[in-house]
Amino acid sequence: MIDLMLAKDMNAVADLWAHDGTAEFPFAVGSSPRVLCGREEVRAYLAHYPELMDMKEMAALTVWPTDRTDTVVVEWMATGSTVANSQPYSLDYIVVLTVRDGLIALFRDYWSPLSAAAAAGSLPGLIASLERENT
Template identity: 45%
Template sequence: MPVPAHTPAPDLYRRGLRLLLDKDIDSWVGLWAEDGVMEFPFAPEGRPRRLEGREAVAAYMRHYPDHIDLHDIPELRIHETTDPATVVVEMRAVGRLVRTGAPYDMTYVAVVTVEGGRFTSYRDYWNPLVLQSPGAEFAGEAR
């Protein structure tokens, strides 16, 4: 279902989370502007720090459900800013790592900008320390 161009940033973000929980990666990627940028400022060495364009985001997320079985977002706070197109999100996602069955429990802070009902900028400040836990070779790699 197409997203109206006037969709507020908090609503678009919530829709995106629902799609991730439903493992509908194609529809999640469809929420991105053609020239949208996703950044991971805390990514450790060897991990992507910047993805430019919807196609790069799609390639990064393509195999997400094969690695992380996301079950729930038990904590979610969306803070609106003085710019109605930008929100700051605090959240926690839980599930399991598919390959090992190990629990997945990640906290995030994201700064997200939306224009025309599409993500144009998404800075994802995920916790790289989770990568140090056993079985976490993909954790933080894609959300």
């Protein structure tokens, strides 16, 4: 998956999901989805990622086994630059990953929407959307 993300082959990344696999983003806010159901929703979500973020490296990769043979916890740092303004970014991720028959059944991604919005240059828009939600 990491190699495919770095190659910006989002279709191949989506193909790693089971047909009915899910992606969950518990910390998602604003217009970001909290749950994607199925490979095709994941594919649509990933389609424009290379137009937003130019990921150059996934560093500090650590895989933590769990007491379940089909589930691991993965930590990594993605570095690169934003496409819109060429500003460098460094984002940390923690993912709980469950596989079934060699495909992703569950990808629970604990990323920081504030850090991602700041890296993408869209933090003012995210804050405005949060303020609208709370009024």
